[in-house]
Amino acid sequence: MSDISAVLRAPLVDGDKRPADVTEDVCRPLEGRPTGLWWVGIALSSSLLALGVVAVTYMLRTGIGTWGLNRTVGWGFDITNFVFWIGIGHAGTLISAVLFLFRQRWRTAVNRSAEAMTIFAVMCAGLFPLIHMGRPWLAFWVFPYPNSRGPLWINFRSALCWDVFAVSTYFLISLGFWYVGMVPDLATLRDRTRSKLKKRLFAWFSLGWDGSTRTWLRYETVYLLLAGLATPLVFSVHTIVSFDFATSIIPGWHTTIFPPYFVAGAIFSGLAMVLTLMLVARKVMRLESYITERHVGAMCKLIIGMGGVVATAYSTEFFIAWYSGNEYERFAFMNRALGPFAWAYWTMVLCNVLTPQFFWFKKIRSNMLVVFVLSLFINVGMWFERFVIIVTSLHRDFLPSSWRGYVPTNIEIATLLGSFGLFFTCFLLFCRFLPVISMGEIKGVLSYGRSHRGGEA
DSSP: OHHHHHHHSOOSSSSOOOHHHHHHHHHHHHHSOOOHHHHHHHHHHHHHHHHHHHHHHHHHHHOGGGSSOOSSOOOSHHHHHHHHHHHHTHHHHIIIIIHHHTTOGGGGGTHHHHHHHHHHHHHHHHHHHHHHTSOGGGGGGGSOOOOSSTTOOOOTTOHHHHHHHHHHHHHHHHHHHHHHHHHHHHHHHHHHOOOHHHHHHHHHHTTTOOOOHHHHHHHHHHHHHHHHHHHHHHHHHHHHHHHHHHTSOSTTTOOTTHHHHHHHHHHHHHHHHHHHHHHHHHHHTTOTTTSOHHHHHHHHHHHHHHHHHHHHHHHHHHHHHHHHOOHHHHHHHHHHHHSTTHHHHHHHHIIIIIGGGGGGSHHHHTOHHHHHHHHHHHHHHHHHHHHHHHHHHHSSOSOGGGOOOOOOOHHHHHHHHHHHHHHHHHHHHHHHHSOSSOHHHHHHTTTTTGGGSTTOO
């Protein structure tokens, strides 16, 4: 009977770790010198970030005419990147909040990096509406506040206005959820560091944590409340982002399937990015004992499920376009699959529909390099999904005389690369100076499966 239990309940942490070992393993990368892989990663990401800063600076000094936009295609790489990064930020809250509420113990090794990913992805997303304005120094005009501009107020009926409130709320709740979860670990770093500056900083941010029973009880209560608040935001934020398109009258956008479709796609892309970052942190920070094949396998299974939902949404769009009898709607979707941007559409289908099917095989889920490559393919496919939705719906409007193509400029490509540079630079700095894994939560699952192995009592 004990042998059967051993098969059913594999340990969540490899190597028979003790609580003291967890503290040492998680704190060692923060207290010692970075690995060579970390230096390579930070050099590449910071270089991309510098390229993006140069591109955005040039665009602001010259104007949005440096982009490939025209009268027909008024949204291009800028809004594509905005929707992409908002979607990336969803899985962090999903893993941390939803799986916490469902008491999924395997989340303990990946929730911290997933929460950090949420913060950095929303930061990247927020940049694109600002630079899309052309005059970001006037961005405060989108906020409702008493002003001296007479009757000039924002349009509260606009979905773009709803984005401001939804994304900012999501960012603040996610930031609080991430920070509260780190408080016990910050106190551990406070007690271990010998640097006076670090000790003062950790003491201030750990909020006087003393590890008493009362402190833990209040911490768990606040963490549970924040998880409950964050969970609805997973579904509400990208629903509101989808209203940017669904409330229009443009064929291919004006559809009620967009809210659930966007939410499913956001979770799908976010899971793929979490999987990518898990494997990066696992290798760079030498955390193979904590981010195990079981964690990677669980993420792959979630991707299979959400990939099925996304594939169903793709087919449903075509069915509704045909069933509606609307010639404009039918043309919009046939143009996606057979028009000038058909290469983008079929790239999306290849990456988002076919790639997740490889995760059905356990041998593939056990190969970290193959999983990493497949997760990158899904990230690429989800970016192309947003590109297909935006550009292919705009470049062929109601009047053939106004049809225009769209070719991104080097400035747009450099801005996209710069956003990835910002994201990975922030993540690598997070890995260097803050604990990637929640030590307190990992210690709580050390005994999971251990007493059922080999007939041990």
